[in-house]
Amino acid sequence: MLSVQGLSKSFGGVQATRDVSIDFPKGSLSAIIGPNGAGKTTFFNLVSGAFRPDAGRVILNGQDIVGLSSLEVVRRGMARAFQVAALFPSLTVREALSAAVISHRRRSWTLLRRFPLADTAGRVDEILSLLSLEAQADTLSRNLSHGDQKLLDIALALAMDPSVLLLDEPTAGMGTEERWRMIGKVQQLWEHTGMTVLFIEHDMDIVFRIAQAIYVLKYGQVLARGTADEIRTNQDVIDAYLGTDHHVAAQAGAV
């Protein structure tokens, strides 16, 4: 279970996150939405330990993780995938995943044996098949298609056996059809593993279709929260975000 309490952060004079408090129940699938510059990625960076908040607490499985490095946060069970897939270009999919699994099992310092360790192969195959990357296993990460790169990014996060998984725009840069395939994969993963999953998404159809809870951020604040039906009919959200196109564009321009 993940609980964020009173999280705030400003950069220079800009308040990127203001007093955000959200409880994400264990095993839930939640979407973070909001216009460009609403502070969604900053929120992820604060939660995952990449940035240190000015105020507030992040409670992961009963422990305050504020101030811990991203490494320590990962070791406590929170993993993330990135908006622009962050990969290891010169390694094959299998090599990168094996190294991640070995690292998760705290065996990166193994010197006397050869890579990869035979007893991690099972877990690697499991993750490959969860994300349907078996056919790409021996492809160099840099040669993967955009969609497969995003899948590998998630696979690397999964290798950490996380209890909480943060996905920053898993469908970024994809066409409609590919988006639905990707989000189907995310939903399937979530059902299969029972993780608490948070994802940032721009496509409202996708969000309304799969998220159990939706949090709308605007100017770093939680503007609204609720189920798909509640958000769809929320007047603030309609005004601020779901309104006419020029409205959205004006806001994006303002930030």
Added chain:
Amino acid sequence: MMRPGLARDAAVCAAGLALLLVLPLAFPQPALRDFLIYVMAYGLLAMSLNLLVGLTGLVSFGHAAYFASGAYMFGLLMQSGRVSIPVAIVATVAGTALIALVIGAICVRLKEIYFSFITLAFQMFIHSIILTWVSLTGGDQGLMGGIPRPPFLGINLNEGTALYGFCAAVFVACVLLMRQVWMSPFGYALRLIRDNPSRANFVGIDVVRAKLGIFVFAGAMASVAGVLLALFVSGAYPEFGFWTTSGEAIFMIMLGGSQLFVGPLVGAFLLQLLNRTVTIYTEHHGLVLGLVILLIVLGLRQGVGAFLFERLARRRQARR
């Protein structure tokens, strides 16, 4: 073909050692032995540096500091007359590892060009200690009086063949050790750091500690290279720790290829060969060297070793 693994690499190393030992028998001129010892010492230096450059993505400009530390510590220990050669080598490697630990603990926190420059700064610091502490190091004259080589375990290194054989054995043992690190899970953790250090953190790798680990190991290996050279020339000179020595090691890596384990060794061989043949014919050997390097860099766009390896692999694949 044997499955890639420690056993195969050990077999390759044993074959390499046998070749190194047979060569001087086939060509008994002492010049060949001398040449090969230089190639081994500088090759070891370049290969150890490549654990940082090629494997971890840390471009150290100050690696010769540990090479010099190896030569001087070993020389001073032997001149003290209290220890045998093997004990002096072990103490030298341990002592250099300690220096690398202290310097590395500061350096590995910095990134990219800042890392390069602080390693260079520490090297200049060590170089100036060597120059100014004349009573200990002999200053710019180098370690004076020669390095004694008392016999141990029935081995007398004052004899040319024995010295050569000893250097070859130590060299090959170090290569095997580095190869094991290169292919170990630790070696792959270092590749993750090279490719994407911030992401490596997010897959649970302690980036700073891993960098420090390889920094110390690379320093220790460089000190062995220094020991070999000191043993051979029976002295130690401030040039060992000057930035040009570090630069030469980077040169060797570029010449041979950084992504191939033996690349730097190929580079060391080529550079020594060029140095020797060119200086016979002209005083302007810098000019020729520069041209050759330009040709390789612009013509092949990769190290010679990497180039040959790729061609070989392609041919092997075509045959299948």
